[in-house]
Amino acid sequence: MPLRPDEVETIAHLARLSIDQSLIPEYARDLSAILALVEKMNTVNTDGVEPMVNPLEAVQRLRPDVVTEGDQREAFLAIAPAVEDGLYLVPRVIE
């Protein structure tokens, strides 16, 4: 099922990806080709097959809910694009 350009725009917005308007048809073409490849999955019946989430059938390991890391605020803020007074800076959210 080919992907329409407007569907590409909707998905791009959901993924928070700006895509140049002029490139949308190219993305629609390439993504449609990938979806055609993926459609090969429909050639096999999978009724009753349990989906496999982890190749070792492992479940998530839990740990006690205790603090194990020291304060690294300075180290993390040091690599941020914009900070002020020890806080991450973003454009105004509430007008």
Added chain:
Amino acid sequence: MHDKTIAELSAALAARELSAVELTQALLDRIEAHNGTLNAFITVTAEQALEQARRADERIAKGEAGALTGIPIAHKDNFCTAGVLTTCASRMLHNFVPPYDATVVARLEEAGVVMLGKTNMDEFAMGSSNETSYYGPVKNPWDTERVPGGSSGGSAAAVAAGLVPGATATDTGGSVRQPAAFCGVSGLKPTYGRVSRYGIVAFASSLDQASVIARSAEDLALLLQAMAGFDERDSTCVDLAVPDYRAGLEQPLDGVRIGLPREYFQDGVEPELAKVIEAAVEEYRRLGAEIKEVSLPHNALAVAAYHVIAPAEASSNLARFDGVRYGYRCENPRDLEDLYMRSRGEGFGTEVKRRLLIGTRALLAEYYQDAFLKAQKIRRLIHNDFIEAFKQVDVLLGPTTGAPAFRLGEKSADPVQMYLTDVFTIAANLAGLPALSLPAGQVDGLPVGMQLIGRHFDEARLLNLAHRFQQATDWHTVRPQNFE
């Protein structure tokens, strides 16, 4: 000294025939001379390397050295290295200097290795040719008009060209094995969960595994030994004893059962390449192994299922790149949404964006059942095929790729053609199995890789089989002409 294996260099360092500083300087000089042509390194850490080498020489002098003390290696640029640029070959991380080390990096450092730098790769490890790198493609040392494979193309090319004797890599769908095959070196993807992924930039978390590239199976064993083992910081890392990999290398192959999956010798394998693999099979027969044909009936669906699961997981993992906390940020954002949209749109390259779009779509409520769940069901069928095959044989053998390295630009315009180059490597990731590619011969002067796939946590057997083959043949010692 640049064409020696890690085992040989380790012996020379221990015998004081060579110092770690001399070795490090010699390889830094080679990187200086050849990286302009190959583009295998994104970052070279010369000063730190020489400092590490000096410390290694001290350890050696004090008699405190291990097998890897003073051995220069390189890390793929998706391993976090404290204080050293870690770009993932993306504009998104062009300025990212991690405040911490990946567990693999820390463990190898503890073992005394010398890091020469960070290797080029496909952006976020998404690619099979190294052409999606923000820093430009890596060239194949056997023919610089050709791709080195991907995504670990920089690591493979650097090892093949004698810039470094070993390098880390990652493998999500073939990213260590396919470039190892294209560059004529040995590459091992361990079992899912064998090696910690803490500090490796995540791509597809149910598939990713830390991997390694070197010039011999023995060297892979030495590196894996230092890397493997439980790490509480990676929730998928398995708490299971690590065997002595080097001790098992010499094991005779009498009675070992090798399975040839019928599907690995049919469509998509060049006849000349198939002949190389058949000759390798004969070699194993001479070494005492029993050869048996087996079947992996769902292999043809592996690429399709992978290109749902991997992008879906990537779309979730890469949601963290938001232009706020680290990495690329667009200029003059209008508002917060514009900041997210443009930072991500400008920070990611085309292939990454394609995959994020495919993955986002697969997780939409209306497609989840037919796309993501369907792919996970097929994943189980593929996994079960292997379980059945391993009831009859101990190891599976086939070509790593259907053809040798292709030309730069040959497949980059057609993502589907690119995806299909991984048709023999993807299934091992879906099933979480260990798999190793080693040089088995040549076609038209280009290396050909043979793949061995083993049972879960049976890396020792793969290394044993590869080592015995390398004792009986010398394909792994053949070096590209312009880099001898």
